[in-house]
Amino acid sequence: xxxxxxxxxxxxxxxxxxxxxxxxxxxxxxxxxxxxxxxxxxxxxxxxxxxxxxxxxxxxxxxxxxxxxxxxxxxxxxxxxxxxxxxxxxxxxxxxxxxxxxxxxxxxxxxxxxxxxxxxxxxxxxxxxxxxxxxxxxxxxxxxxxxxxxxxxxxxxxxxxxxxxxxxxxxxxxxxxxxxxxxxxxxxxxxxxxxxxxxxxxxxxxxxxxxxxxxxxxxxxx
Amino acid sequence: xxxxxxxxxxxxxxxxxxxxxxxxxxxxxxxxxxxxxxxxxxxxxxxxxxxxxxxxxxxxxxxxxxxxxxxxxxxxxxxxxxxxxxxxxxxxxxxxxxxxxxxxxxxxxxxxxxxxxxxxxxxxxxxxxxxxxxxxxxxxxxxxxxxxxxxxxxxxxxxxxxxxxxxxxxxxxxxxxxxxxxxxxxxxxxxxxxxxxxxxxxxxxxxxxxxxxxxxxxxxxx
DNA sequence: CCGAAACTGACATCAACCTGACAGGTATAA
DNA sequence: TTATACCTGTCAGGTTGATGTCAGTTTCGG
Numbered sequence: 001x002x003x004x005x006x007x008x009x010x011x012x013x014x015x016x017x018x019x020x021x022x023x024x025x026x027x028x029x030x031x032x033x034x035x036x037x038x039x040x041x042x043x044x045x046x047x048x049x050x051x052x053x054x055x056x057x058x059x060x061x062x063x064x065x066x067x068x069x070x071x072x073x074x075x076x077x078x079x080x081x082x083x084x085x086x087x088x089x090x091x092x093x094x095x096x097x098x099x100x101x102x103x104x105x106x107x108x109x110x111x112x113x114x115x116x117x118x119x120x121x122x123x124x125x126x127x128x129x130x131x132x133x134x135x136x137x138x139x140x141x142x143x144x145x146x147x148x149x150x151x152x153x154x155x156x157x158x159x160x161x162x163x164x165x166x167x168x169x170x171x172x173x174x175x176x177x178x179x180x181x182x183x184x185x186x187x188x189x190x191x192x193x194x195x196x197x198x199x200x201x202x203x204x205x206x207x208x209x210x211x212x213x214x215x216x217x218x219x220x221x222x
Numbered sequence: 223x224x225x226x227x228x229x230x231x232x233x234x235x236x237x238x239x240x241x242x243x244x245x246x247x248x249x250x251x252x253x254x255x256x257x258x259x260x261x262x263x264x265x266x267x268x269x270x271x272x273x274x275x276x277x278x279x280x281x282x283x284x285x286x287x288x289x290x291x292x293x294x295x296x297x298x299x300x301x302x303x304x305x306x307x308x309x310x311x312x313x314x315x316x317x318x319x320x321x322x323x324x325x326x327x328x329x330x331x332x333x334x335x336x337x338x339x340x341x342x343x344x345x346x347x348x349x350x351x352x353x354x355x356x357x358x359x360x361x362x363x364x365x366x367x368x369x370x371x372x373x374x375x376x377x378x379x380x381x382x383x384x385x386x387x388x389x390x391x392x393x394x395x396x397x398x399x400x401x402x403x404x405x406x407x408x409x410x411x412x413x414x415x416x417x418x419x420x421x422x423x424x425x426x427x428x429x430x431x432x433x434x435x436x437x438x439x440x441x442x443x444x
Numbered sequence: 445c446c447g448a449a450a451c452t453g454a455c456a457t458c459a460a461c462c463t464g465a466c467a468g469g470t471a472t473a474a
Numbered sequence: 475t476t477a478t479a480c481c482t483g484t485c486a487g488g489t490t491g492a493t494g495t496c497a498g499t500t501t502c503g504g
């Protein structure tokens with residue numbers, strides 16, 4: 001699960017980041033709506049945790065501009081005020097959940113998990129692509145009727161390619177999806193995972209082409 | 223069976239939670255309709271026990287808003303007043319059952335079981351899976367004709383796997399079923415219960431496979 | 445034909461997982 | 475109450491397997 005946290009209180013942000021990292025989730029932190037906006041423009045996340053009170057543009061403004069642009073990203077709102085108006089307007093604006101400060105980190109994490117799970121369940125989580133099918137709920141991959149066993153890294157990479165068919169992805173794009181923010185990686189690690197993935201899915205109609213000097217491109221070969 | 227209890231009387235709530243936990247069910251307790259609403263929006267339960275008289279939004283309001291949203295969750299209404307109007311309106315609003323206070327905890331539990339059973343579309347509480355059968359009322363497990371004695375934790379885990387065959391379950395998914403909200407757990411505790419469960423059901427055709435780095439997957443081996 | 449980029453087999457590392465032993469807690473019976 | 479049995483989480487040690495690194499090779503563009 002990859003999460004973007006938008007929160008200007010540094011102490012709170014740190015504990016959230018720490019807790020999520022501990023629990024094996026990738027979480028990036030920004031302190032303003034403007035920064036969140038620009039990161040969301042070119043990076044992909046599974047969900048957004050958004051504080052309402054932010055210096056400059058408020059959380060509500062960010063949320064509504066996302067929804068105007070038809071961005072379906074699951075959003076969980078954090079609000080310091082317990083008043084109902086905030087909640088109502090948050091849900092009206094298209095938030096998927098809200099939490100009133102102060103809250104229990106475990107509860108935050110549980111709600112995030114639920115949100116992401118629900119989002120995945122919504123899109124009937126079966127991706128067909130030629131003779132290859134991927135079920136994101138069960139994390140199983142089939143070529144024809146045969147089940148292929150993939151390792152976690154390979155699953156992540158395959159999922160990325162399947163959701164970005166016919167689009168060029170640089171090694172950095174891929175690494176951003178695979179590694180937590182700040183986690184070190186070498187280009188070679190990505191290549192290695194790719195080698196392994198290619199070996200596993202050979203025999204399928206999904207081809208991952210190398211675009212030398214640029215990146216990779218997945219497409220269906222008939 | 224995972225239950226959400228909405229009840230503002232703390233003493234009563236405690237005894238219900240205690241009784242259900244004792245009997246191997248996961249039960250979470252909230253004290254208001256508002257809290258119930260937000261939890262239901264993002265977590266999955268098998269049923270809801272709902273007090274009518276609540277501070278703030280009443281049980282009826284919660285129930286009717288659930289049904290307006292086409293939420294089919296089985297609901298059992300608790301009412302302090304024995305008057306017929308309440309019962310009638312409860313059923314009109316889409317409650318599946320009601321109970322008049324004071325009541326016997328055993329009766330409450332029995333009705334809950336019946337409700338969940340009905341929802342699952344089964345006329346009995348017997349789940350068959352290869353040569354293994356599980357009776358959710360009596361909590362007895364048989365391999366072939368031989369009765370297997372399981373501990374409460376093992377029963378909970380087995381029930382979860384049986385109702386989620388061929389689906390990947392993460393350790394967190396499992397823990398959420400086994401432990402009430404806020405209760406601490408370590409991954410190792412889950413592993414330990416699994417080890418014990420596996421030992422008990424060896425000889426059956428039910429296999430619980432480890433998917434390293436991801437979770438577990440139960441399926442029937444022929 | 446050269447150099448950079450990509451590929452890939454081998455290996456080391458480390459985290460995930462398994463499991464036997466133990467201990468604290470709770471129910472049950474005397 | 476005391477004694478007993480049992481349940482269940484924690485700890486520690488061992489095993490397995492996923493994954494990044496390295497190094498040698500291949501491929502490709504210019």
